[in-house]
Amino acid sequence: MNSDAYFGFIQDSKSVIAKKSTDNKLNIVSKSELFSRLFSAGDRDYIVSVLQKSLENLHDNLMDFECKFSSKNGAKIYWAVDYDDVLNGLHTIISKRKVKTINYHSDYLYEEVGLEDFFKKEKLKYSDIADMQFIKADRLICDMGSILIFDKDMSVAERLNNGSINVFIVGIEQLISSMADAELYSMLMFSTAKKDYNSTIFYRPLVRDNDFLFIVDNGRSTMLSMQKQRIALTCLHCGECKKVCPVYNIVGDKPYNNVFTGPIANVILPFFETVESYKHVSYACLMCGNCEKVCTVSIPIKDLIIENRIYFRENKYVDSIDNKRYSTYKKNIVSRSKMNKSKLFRCAALKKFLGKSFCKKRKMPLLESIPFNKQYIKKNQNNVR
Numbered sequence: 001m002n003s004d005a006y007f008g009f010i011q012d013s014k015s016v017i018a019k020k021s022t023d024n025k026l027n028i029v030s031k032s033e034l035f036s037r038l039f040s041a042g043d044r045d046y047i048v049s050v051l052q053k054s055l056e057n058l059h060d061n062l063m064d065f066e067c068k069f070s071s072k073n074g075a076k077i078y079w080a081v082d083y084d085d086v087l088n089g090l091h092t093i094i095s096k097r098k099v100k101t102i103n104y105h106s107d108y109l110y111e112e113v114g115l116e117d118f119f120k121k122e123k124l125k126y127s128d129i130a131d132m133q134f135i136k137a138d139r140l141i142c143d144m145g146s147i148l149i150f151d152k153d154m155s156v157a158e159r160l161n162n163g164s165i166n167v168f169i170v171g172i173e174q175l176i177s178s179m180a181d182a183e184l185y186s187m188l189m190f191s192t193a194k195k196d197y198n199s200t201i202f203y204r205p206l207v208r209d210n211d212f213l214f215i216v217d218n219g220r221s222t223m224l225s226m227q228k229q230r231i232a233l234t235c236l237h238c239g240e241c242k243k244v245c246p247v248y249n250i251v252g253d254k255p256y257n258n259v260f261t262g263p264i265a266n267v268i269l270p271f272f273e274t275v276e277s278y279k280h281v282s283y284a285c286l287m288c289g290n291c292e293k294v295c296t297v298s299i300p301i302k303d304l305i306i307e308n309r310i311y312f313r314e315n316k317y318v319d320s321i322d323n324k325r326y327s328t329y330k331k332n333i334v335s336r337s338k339m340n341k342s343k344l345f346r347c348a349a350l351k352k353f354l355g356k357s358f359c360k361k362r363k364m365p366l367l368e369s370i371p372f373n374k375q376y377i378k379k380n381q382n383n384v385r
């Protein structure tokens with residue numbers, strides 16, 4: 001949007017804010033209250049569509065959120081293109097406010113940004129009551145300009161008002177359009193097995209300048225611009241897909257060398273990091289489809305992995321030797337006469353496909369003497385008789 005349109009947009013938003021002056025600073029809804037109010041509307045498919053809808057209008061919603069969140073109360077938003085932007089912004093706050101102690105609980109986003117190493121570099125000490133505290137924000141609520149926080153034991157509610165500098169870090173995708181949608185989303189989170197929350201806080205800073213919100217892009221906007229892959233940004237990082245992935249259950253977290261692991265990492269990592277360094281994870285999949293059967297928000301993970309492979313090929317991230325190898329492989333497997341050739345022929349063709357380096361490191365897989373197709377026909381003939 002151009003600057004005139006943006007100015008008009010801010011004016012409109014200000015009048016909306018003025019009308020919504022009843023918005024409370026801290027509005028706590030208990031888990032049981034939420035369930036009794038929303039149980040009849042608790043349809044998972046609907047909540048999934050709410051998350052997808054938030055992504056569709058993400059750009060406008062983020063601007064709307066910014067006006068409502070920061071224009072009235074002085075809370076500062078940092079737009080971070082990558083990890084370095086977050087760390088530079090934090091460094092500025094730490095220096096200006098002479099921060100010596102910090103308080104935080106681990107979170108995948110903090111790991112993604114590399115906060116632990118940063119704290120060591122800045123020589124900050126951990127303390128229960130600290131100069132600066134990191135509060136885990138779950139979503140930004142666009143129409144209220146508030147932050148949605150899940151609280152396990154009411155400790156967050158106390159911490160928010162203890163006078164420390166509050167820092168929130170979220171990805172750009174962690175935005176939800178309205179308060180009503182946020183309540184439905186809370187239901188979904190309460191119902192996922194891994195999450196153990198007791199209450200929901202809708203937090204909006206008022207007039208003090210102790211609140212800093214970092215909104216991180218780090219490759220997410222690239223995914224957002226991709227019509228098919230963008231749905232992966234609705235992931236809740238619940239970890240359900242990992243439990244059923246046959247590859248992840250053998251290799252575990254280590255080969256990823258990243259905070260994101262498992263089936264959804266195979267989709268998002270090439271974009272959150274770089275395609276060159278992480279495209280290989282999109283090939284570490286057997287296409288069994290177990291992950292998408294259990295996904296809490298019905299992400300078609302297997303299809304997205306295929307989409308990634310197409311994207312890499314179309315954008316020339318796959319080298320020409322691999323490209324040639326795969327087109328030869330395709331030609332062979334769609335030819336029945338070639339697939340039914342002798343064991344010797346099939347072994348030689350497979351060895352050529354896998355390449356010399358594979359056969360040096362691992363033994364050649366053993367092939368059956370009678371091709372699968374002939375075995376299948378014979379078995380069915382026996383069954384008919």
Ligand code: SF4
Pocket residue numbers: 234235236237238239240241242264294295296297298299301
């Ligand atoms: S099951 Fe779905 S929502 Fe949960 S981590 Fe996997 S992809 Fe994300």
